[in-house]
Amino acid sequence: MELTFDRLTKKFHSTIAVDRFSYTMSNGVYGLLGANGAGKTTLMRMICTILQPTSGEILYNGNNIQSMGTKYCDILGYLPQNFGYYPDFSAQDFMLYMASLKGIYGRAALERARALLEIVGLSEVSGQKIRAFSGGMKQRLGIAQAVLNNPKVLVLDEPTAGLDPKERIRFRNLISDLSQDKIVILSTHIVSDVEYIADQILMMKKGRLILSGHPAELVERASGVTWTLTVPEQEVSFYEKNACICNLRHTGSGAELRIVSSQKPAPEAVSVPTNLEDLYLFYFAEELGGVSSHSARRM
Amino acid sequence: MKRNLKQELKAFYQSIPPMPNADLAVQLTKRAGRNALTPPKNFSLYQFIRTQARFLNRKLLALQLLLLCLYALYTIAVLQDNDRFLLFVPIAPLAVLLGTGELSRSSRYGMAELELPAHFSLPQILLARLILITLVDLFSLTCMLCLTAMKTYYSLGALILYGLVPSLLAAAGSLFLMNRLGGANAQYYISAYCVSLSALGALSINMWPEWYFGTATAVWVFVLAVSIVVLAAELYKMFRDCSKQWEYIRLQ
Ligand SMILES: Nc1ncnc2c1ncn2[C@@H]1O[C@H](COP(=O)(O)OP(=O)(O)O)[C@@H](O)[C@H]1O
Numbered sequence: 143m144e145l146t147f148d149r150l151t152k153k154f155h156s157t158i159a160v161d162r163f164s165y166t167m168s169n170g171v172y173g174l175l176g177a178n179g180a181g182k183t184t185l186m187r188m189i190c191t192i193l194q195p196t197s198g199e200i201l202y203n204g205n206n207i208q209s210m211g212t213k214y215c216d217i218l219g220y221l222p223q224n225f226g227y228y229p230d231f232s233a234q235d236f237m238l239y240m241a242s243l244k245g246i247y248g249r250a251a252l253e254r255a256r257a258l259l260e261i262v263g264l265s266e267v268s269g270q271k272i273r274a275f276s277g278g279m280k281q282r283l284g285i286a287q288a289v290l291n292n293p294k295v296l297v298l299d300e301p302t303a304g305l306d307p308k309e310r311i312r313f314r315n316l317i318s319d320l321s322q323d324k325i326v327i328l329s330t331h332i333v334s335d336v337e338y339i340a341d342q343i344l345m346m347k348k349g350r351l352i353l354s355g356h357p358a359e360l361v362e363r364a365s366g367v368t369w370t371l372t373v374p375e376q377e378v379s380f381y382e383k384n385a386c387i388c389n390l391r392h393t394g395s396g397a398e399l400r401i402v403s404s405q406k407p408a409p410e411a412v413s414v415p416t417n418l419e420d421l422y423l424f425y426f427a428e429e430l431g432g433v434s435s436h437s438a439r440r441m
Numbered sequence: 442m443k444r445n446l447k448q449e450l451k452a453f454y455q456s457i458p459p460m461p462n463a464d465l466a467v468q469l470t471k472r473a474g475r476n477a478l479t480p481p482k483n484f485s486l487y488q489f490i491r492t493q494a495r496f497l498n499r500k501l502l503a504l505q506l507l508l509l510c511l512y513a514l515y516t517i518a519v520l521q522d523n524d525r526f527l528l529f530v531p532i533a534p535l536a537v538l539l540g541t542g543e544l545s546r547s548s549r550y551g552m553a554e555l556e557l558p559a560h561f562s563l564p565q566i567l568l569a570r571l572i573l574i575t576l577v578d579l580f581s582l583t584c585m586l587c588l589t590a591m592k593t594y595y596s597l598g599a600l601i602l603y604g605l606v607p608s609l610l611a612a613a614g615s616l617f618l619m620n621r622l623g624g625a626n627a628q629y630y631i632s633a634y635c636v637s638l639s640a641l642g643a644l645s646i647n648m649w650p651e652w653y654f655g656t657a658t659a660v661w662v663f664v665l666a667v668s669i670v671v672l673a674a675e676l677y678k679m680f681r682d683c684s685k686q687w688e689y690i691r692l693q
């Protein structure tokens with residue numbers, strides 16, 4: 143089973159949302175990391191055939207997914223970034239409705255809906271209107287509907303948005319459980335969501351795939367960009383303006399800064415091991431409203 | 442009751458992770474992953490349309506039924522032998538209005554993105570809803586027609602004409618508005634349109650009785666033909682647009 147992206151591009155008028163994206167996926171969990179506006183949602187909509195690429199194509203086992211028609215729909219599960227629901231539906235109605243769209247009906251639909259509601263921990267509230275659900279419960283319901291048809295390609299767009307830390311952990315376990323012999327693609331801008339469960343991390347920036355690899359491998363490759371430095375309190379504002387600071391801790395003797403930068407930010411700075419979050423900041427400092435991590439240096 | 446539920450929910454949240462009944466969950470996950478539960482592949486469009494009846498908005502159906510009951514009550518109990526009785530002319534657009542909500546449902550409630558990549562996609566869903574609401578509307582219109590026929594001297598043919606024209610006008614206009622405005626706002630305009638059509642119907646019964654003379658039949662037939670043409674064109678446009686899928690998703 144293989145999902146291949148071949149110079150996939152999507153333009154909206156003048157903006158290029160996805161830019162010549164090429165990659166090949168086989169079984170496993172793929173974490174798509176990128177700041178808001180990086181093109182994650184657009185890419186996922188193309189994987190789900192909701193949007194048509196401007197150029198390039200997506201192949202599933204060598205077949206263009208657009209031309210596979212309903213055969214492709216049958217092996218696809220999708221959780222959109224934002225989705226609505228009919229206000230008169232209960233959780234179970236919603237699951238049965240989605241099942242009917244996926245061509246599952248009757249007893250099979252009911253059994254499957256019940257089992258999945260149990261798995262995501264919503265069986266006790268399955269008769270309640272979705273209106274009364276919290277963001278986290280709604281999100282879990284969304285995940286449950288995505289796997290109704292036992293998909294081979296599972297696309298989850300920001301599945302952890304609106305979940306509290308406990309629900310996040312639970313969600314990670316859920317994804318690991320559900321991800322056997324599937325291609326799971328999930329997008330997020332929160333590094334810790336994918337750090338532990340993703341087999342591969344893809345970083346997107348301005349529509350381009352800028353980095354991909356196993357989390358540990360990525361971190362190793364990027365060693366030497368993280369520094370710590372203790373400076374007097376009055377110098378903190380200087381570094382805030384001129385360097386990409388990923389952590390700041392006030393100690394008795396001044397402020398301890400953790401800085402990502404390709405160059406040593408100050409002579410007394412000490413190099414420390416990079417983690418995935420540092421790496422993310424290293425690439426996305428500008429998008430996050432900070433100073434570019436590539437130029438931070440004291441004159 | 443409500444507080445109970447809140448407490449239960451709270452307890453429920455605090456009990457994660459691990460899951461409250463982890464063993465069961467593991468079992469179920471295994472079962473859910475097995476191919477035994479993959480969808481049956483012989484699900485036809487006809488079966489799909491039948492299953493969709495279960496998911497029609499029940500409030501709309503209830504309102505439709507209420508309208509019909511009120512009408513029946515009025516004709517049977519209240520109405521004296523009034524042989525110029527044409528109340529269903531203004532009622533018909535309202536019955537149609539109740540159905541139109543079904544068609545704009547996906548975009549109004551933001552479900553389109555979930556519905557698009559499914560086996561049965563938006564065109565089939567819209568087709569199913571269209572057929573179902575047409576059946577419902579036809580049923581209630583037929584009932585009203587029968588009730589009316591018992592009380593008036595109009596021929597059945599004339600009655601069918603007076604019932605069909607306002608219904609088709611309402612349906613064609615609603616689709617016209619839905620196709621062009623889209624989203625949540627369309628429903629307001631559609632309501633306004635159908636209500637004014639109904640008001641016009643009510644006015645005409647009282648103010649312009651000559652509209653319902655035999656000599657006006659040609660005009661009615663002409664309006665009928667025009668509305669059928671518009672309806673067909675708008676239906677075609679609706680199905681063509683919703684398979685151009687991306688236009689159906691309004692991005693935030
Ligand atoms: N339907 C659209 N029309 C115009 N521009 C769009 C549309 N969808 C997305 N974009 C643009 O494409 C870029 C990528 O957006 P998106 O895929 O939503 O990013 P992400 O999901 O990573 O936050 C953004 O600049 C956004 O403004």
Ligand SMILES: [Mg+2]
Nearest residue numbers: 182183184223
């Ligand atoms: Mg997004």
